[in-house]
Amino acid sequence: MNAKELRERLTLENILTVMETLDAEPIKNDESTYTMRTICHKGEKRKLYLYANDESYSFHCYTECGQLSLFDVVMNHFEWEQSEFHKCIEFICKVCNISLIQTGFGKESNNSTLLDLSFIKDWKRKMKSASRSLIYDLEKPKSYDLSLLNMFQNIYPVEWIELGMTVQTLKKFGVQYSTQYQQVLIPHFDIKGELVGLRIRNIDMETEQRLGKYGPYKLFKRFLNHPLGQHLYGLHIVIPTVLRKKRIMLVEAEKSCLIAYSLYQEESYVVALCGNTLSDVQRNLILMLDLNHVIIALDRGYKVVGSDEYDKWVEKIKRGFVERLKQYVKVSVLLDTGELLSYNDSPFDLGEDVLIQLIDSKITVN
Numbered sequence: 204m205n206a207k208e209l210r211e212r213l214t215l216e217n218i219l220t221v222m223e224t225l226d227a228e229p230i231k232n233d234e235s236t237y238t239m240r241t242i243c244h245k246g247e248k249r250k251l252y253l254y255a256n257d258e259s260y261s262f263h264c265y266t267e268c269g270q271l272s273l274f275d276v277v278m279n280h281f282e283w284e285q286s287e288f289h290k291c292i293e294f295i296c297k298v299c300n301i302s303l304i305q306t307g308f309g310k311e312s313n314n315s316t317l318l319d320l321s322f323i324k325d326w327k328r329k330m331k332s333a334s335r336s337l338i339y340d341l342e343k344p345k346s347y348d349l350s351l352l353n354m355f356q357n358i359y360p361v362e363w364i365e366l367g368m369t370v371q372t373l374k375k376f377g378v379q380y381s382t383q384y385q386q387v388l389i390p391h392f393d394i395k396g397e398l399v400g401l402r403i404r405n406i407d408m409e410t411e412q413r414l415g416k417y418g419p420y421k422l423f424k425r426f427l428n429h430p431l432g433q434h435l436y437g438l439h440i441v442i443p444t445v446l447r448k449k450r451i452m453l454v455e456a457e458k459s460c461l462i463a464y465s466l467y468q469e470e471s472y473v474v475a476l477c478g479n480t481l482s483d484v485q486r487n488l489i490l491m492l493d494l495n496h497v498i499i500a501l502d503r504g505y506k507v508v509g510s511d512e513y514d515k516w517v518e519k520i521k522r523g524f525v526e527r528l529k530q531y532v533k534v535s536v537l538l539d540t541g542e543l544l545s546y547n548d549s550p551f552d553l554g555e556d557v558l559i560q561l562i563d564s565k566i567t568v569n
């Protein structure tokens with residue numbers, strides 16, 4: 204049993220009991236709404252609302268915190284750090300008289316996770332025995348407790364499946380979904396498999412227009428963001444293949460990395476930059492891997508081949524990527540010099556046939 208299962212198990216009565224225990228003094232407003240004191244931020248006003256619809260419950264704090272889950276409210280109230288999430292579970296179980304032992308919570312709950320982490324353990328073991336040159340000396344980024352991923356569901360939007368991502372791949376990369384916020388959650392790991400951030404892709408059109416397509420995930424009032432240029436998305440999974448084939452392919456979006464893995468699984472050597480630039484850290488990370496070949500496969504950043512926009516794009520790839528890599532490693536660029544892709548399409552967006560055509564016509568610069 205994990206946090207997700209606990210949430211599914213909690214009844215309205217349980218939730219109200221938790222709120223009463225925290226002195227929120229909940230009062231029934233109408234059939235499905237309760238109002239109470241804003242204990243989420245130690246406020247006094249009765250501006251914390253609980254909406255109960257068909258077994259789903261959500262809170263909204265109208266003075267400070269915005270939309271919250273029961274876990275958020277409890278965590279905020281006690282000002283617990285994310286790493287203390289197990290305390291939140293224990294507290295709720297205790298108040299609602301749900302046995303920790305029976306449900307499998309307790310000590311092992313710290314380590315419980317929906318993710319299959321065996322690959323990380325494997326990787327860590329390999330890292331230990333790998334050559335010293337692989338141990339990179341970046342300032343250790345802040346990492347998060349993996350159990351926070353327990354709060355979400357292993358369900359995926361159909362749009363993503365239709366784009367060519369398999370459920371198996373999404374699971375492998377720990378992609379989750381929050382039904383409450385209609386967001387796809389994309390955990391970001393560093394090369395060693397430490398969780399370093401959580402990005403969201405908004406599915407709800409209104410939210411997308413308000414907040415954009417992608418963004419950091421907000422949890423307990425904090426954004427779980429991290430400097431995207433510090434990592435290569437997906438590297439912790441494809442690293443054995445990257446080292447074996449001595450090559451890496453750089454794409455822009457997480458999505459393209461996930462499509463690539465869906466197509467080629469253990470043969471994939473595709474990682475995402477999470478943008479269309481190569482940071483110094485990313486460049487050094489690539490050079491440290493001591494590869495033979497780097498393939499740049501960005502989205503089509505121009506509408507018309509041969510236009511000023513096209514020239515600028517080519518120049519950007521030259522200066523930002525090629526010039527900074529070519530003295531160390533063979534560099535190729537996938538560039539759509541025809542009409543295979545539309546503006547902003549990734550080479551992975553239109554299926555394997557298009558991808559193979561682009562790979563076959565790749566430009567090798569050295």
Ligand SMILES: [Zn+2]
Binds near residue numbers: 241244264266267269
């Ligand atoms: Zn609040």
